[in-house]
Amino acid sequence: MALRPLPARPTAAAAATRAARPTGAKVPVLLAAATAGALTVGSALLAAPAAAEPAPQTVDHRAVVLVNFRNLALADPRKAHDQAVQNFFGTGDSLATYYARNSGNRMSIVPAQGDGVFGPFTIDMDDSSACDTGKMVDLARKTIPDVTFDHISVVFHTDHCSDWWGLGSMPGPNTWFHEGAVADKAAVVHEAGHNLGLAHQERRVCTAGSFTACTADGYSDRTPMGGGGERKGLTAPELLSQKWLTAQQVTTPSATTTMHLTPLHAAGTSGVRAVDLPLGTGGDRVVVEFRAPDSATADRDVAQGVDVYRVPAGRYDRAVMISNVKHDDKAAAGSFTTAGTALSDSSAHLSISVTRATAAGADVHIQFGDGSGTPPTGGPTTPAPTPTLTASTSAQPSHSATAPASPSPDQPDDHAAIGSTPSPLPSGTTPSTPRTDGGSLASTGGGGLGTGVIGAALIAAGGGAVFLLRRRHAHRRH
Numbered sequence: 327m328a329l330r331p332l333p334a335r336p337t338a339a340a341a342a343t344r345a346a347r348p349t350g351a352k353v354p355v356l357l358a359a360a361t362a363g364a365l366t367v368g369s370a371l372l373a374a375p376a377a378a379e380p381a382p383q384t385v386d387h388r389a390v391v392l393v394n395f396r397n398l399a400l401a402d403p404r405k406a407h408d409q410a411v412q413n414f415f416g417t418g419d420s421l422a423t424y425y426a427r428n429s430g431n432r433m434s435i436v437p438a439q440g441d442g443v444f445g446p447f448t449i450d451m452d453d454s455s456a457c458d459t460g461k462m463v464d465l466a467r468k469t470i471p472d473v474t475f476d477h478i479s480v481v482f483h484t485d486h487c488s489d490w491w492g493l494g495s496m497p498g499p500n501t502w503f504h505e506g507a508v509a510d511k512a513a514v515v516h517e518a519g520h521n522l523g524l525a526h527q528e529r530r531v532c533t534a535g536s537f538t539a540c541t542a543d544g545y546s547d548r549t550p551m552g553g554g555g556e557r558k559g560l561t562a563p564e565l566l567s568q569k570w571l572t573a574q575q576v577t578t579p580s581a582t583t584t585m586h587l588t589p590l591h592a593a594g595t596s597g598v599r600a601v602d603l604p605l606g607t608g609g610d611r612v613v614v615e616f617r618a619p620d621s622a623t624a625d626r627d628v629a630q631g632v633d634v635y636r637v638p639a640g641r642y643d644r645a646v647m648i649s650n651v652k653h654d655d656k657a658a659a660g661s662f663t664t665a666g667t668a669l670s671d672s673s674a675h676l677s678i679s680v681t682r683a684t685a686a687g688a689d690v691h692i693q694f695g696d697g698s699g700t701p702p703t704g705g706p707t708t709p710a711p712t713p714t715l716t717a718s719t720s721a722q723p724s725h726s727a728t729a730p731a732s733p734s735p736d737q738p739d740d741h742a743a744i745g746s747t748p749s750p751l752p753s754g755t756t757p758s759t760p761r762t763d764g765g766s767l768a769s770t771g772g773g774g775l776g777t778g779v780i781g782a783a784l785i786a787a788g789g790g791a792v793f794l795l796r797r798r799h800a801h802r803r804h
Contacts, residue, residue, distance in 0.1 A: 381569035392445035438475035453484035494520035527552030559624030562600035562615035563645030631660020
């Protein structure tokens with residue numbers, strides 16, 4: 327299937343047109359990665375599902391625009407500028423280095439022009455209208471008519487819209503940050519993930535013998551998109567959604583076997599990093615990975631363990647982590663707590679267990695049927711087009727074969743949504759009482775959240791979904 331490239335960099339003349347259509351060009355949700363050709367592991371032959379082309383090299387030109395309102399300026403524009411330069415484009419820990427590592431250097435994030443940060447510019451609106459983020463980004467685009475870019479981030483200061491800390495279109499070209507949020511690396515990385523089409527990654531506890539009869543159990547804590555913060559890499563399903571694993575790193579066994587998994591983010595390209603299996607005949611899939619901490623990789627702060635994910639309808643960017651035991655915040659060690667204990671789905675005749683694990687890798691037993699080698703059907707799937715998401719009631723625990731696509735508009739999140747590092751409010755900022763100020767992206771129910779801690783709620787905005795990251799107040803306990 328033909329790949330959709332990153333949106334073309336708009337010309338200066340096109341900037342006004344794009345401003346009028348803020349959800350126009352979208353970064354594609356890239357399709358499932360290719361799997362390996364015939365491999366032999368133990369005595370089992372590994373099937374070769376239909377291979378997909380690897381992700382192309384892409385250069386993402388980003389612009390960060392600092393804006394003042396007519397009645398209210400940024401509290402510390404120099405600090406905001408310097409933090410944005412470092413955390414978006416710096417050579418140390420930054421948005422650019424994070425996605426370079428995770429993509430295997432297939433994705434380069436670079437300043438659109440100069441150091442990538444522009445302004446501050448005074449735009450023709452008061453801060454009381456800050457919740458009209460569509461108007462804000464339109465005006466921000468008009469301040470840099472001669473700059474071409476693929477993505478734009480708007481940074482502003484207001485005491486309104488205080489129940490969110492940042493926004494990201496999913497997928498799409500826009501992000502918005504309250505002043506101070508650009509100091510939060512987890513927030514910056516997380517928002518860029520939404521731009522790529524990645525949803526919040528949940529964790530679910532499933533009843534024994536089922537991968538689909540499950541209840542919500544917070545977030546996976548294995549990715550910035552699931553409460554892990556910027557010191558954890560993306561998960562295997564997320565990498566598959568972007569085609570950032572090679573054909574040799576992903577495989578689908580055709581018979582019962584024990585496979586050795588290399589740590590997902592280990593250096594080099596050798597070794598199987600993910601198992602990608604069909605789950606029944608409804609289009610769902612199961613992905614298995616092994617994670618281990620390594621200060622030289624994207625997984626600097628991940629707990630060692632084997633993780634199992636259910637991929638609803640082949641949507642790798644909507645994968646949910648599954649387990650038979652509840653999440654333990656103090657020992658977030660993956661889907662398994664005891665070696666040899668199996669996760670199984672009786673209707674799909676599939677069982678997965680860990681037989682051995684060290685920092686160098688894990689041996690995972692995959693059993694089909696009664697163990698006689700009944701193969702599954704189907705190779706990695708092409709994700710269905712992203713549906714148009716609209717406001718709905720709060721998400722409930724799912725017992726169906728397909729998980730909810732993402733949190734609903736009025737579902738508040740706490741620190742678990744991102745795992746962000748709290749950062750102080752800019753000088754001159756006074757914590758305010760959360761309020762609802764109207765506007766298409768205003769969120770409710772933000773009371774009790776604290777500074778620098780991010781949560782999310784999904785909103786339909788034009789043709790693209792938008793995530794709201796909730797902001798906590800400095801006087802609250804984290």
